[in-house]
Amino acid sequence: AAGVIQSPRHLIKEKRETATLKCYPIPRHDTVYWYQQGPGQDPQFLISFYEKMQSDKGSIPDRFSAQQFSDYHSELNMSSLELGDSALYFCASSLAQGVYGQYFGPGTRLTVT
C-alpha cells in the first residue's frame, strides 16, 4: 500500500539559509499534518491542512510557512534557519480529518550547522 512520502530524507543547511521540505500524502487522504521532533522529544504539532486549506496551527515559528497544493502535496518552507531548528520533521496524512488516526512519513532529518 502507498505510504506518505517525504523528501529529502536528509538535509544539511547552514545558519540563516532556507530549506524546503516536501510531503506527498497517501492518495485520497484529505488532511496533512507537519510535526517537529527534536532529539529525545515528542513530536510537536506545527500545522495542518484540510482539503488544501490551513486547518490548525501549533507551535510553528513565524520563520516557517507551509502550504498544500492542488495535487495535495504539501511543502514546509523554513527561512533564517537556526541551530535549534535541527530536528526530524514528520509529515502525516489522514482520512476524515484524522479521526481514524494519522499515517506518518519516514521524516526529513534537518541538520543546521
Added chain:
Amino acid sequence: AQSVAQPEDQVNVAEGNPLTVKCTYSVSGNPYLFWYVQYPNRGLQFLLKYITGDNLVKGSYGFEAEFNKSQTSFHLKKPSALVSDSALYFCAVRDSTGGFKTIFGAGTRLFVKA
C-alpha cells in the same frame, strides 16, 4: 487546552509477561485517543484509536488499550510481550470539539528482555 501525560519514561518487562504503558489525558470535550509506536530513526506507526463505543480497543501487533473516562486514562496493554515490541510508544489526544491539533505525550520507552 488538551494535554497528555505518560508518567513513565521507561518500562522494562520480560518476554512473555504482560505489559502496560500508562497514559492519562485532559481535554475540554470528548477525547479522540491514539497510540503510536516509533522505532529508531523511523516515523510513527499508528497502533490503535479510541473514538467512541467499547472501552477496550484492539489494535495492531496484539496491542490493546482501555479507555477509562472516570480516570481519564488510556493505558496500552499487551498480554504477552515480545522482544520486538521494544520501541518508543506515544500516546496522543485530540479534542473532538474541534480543531485538528493532536497533542502527543512525552513517550515511554519499552524494553522487553529475552
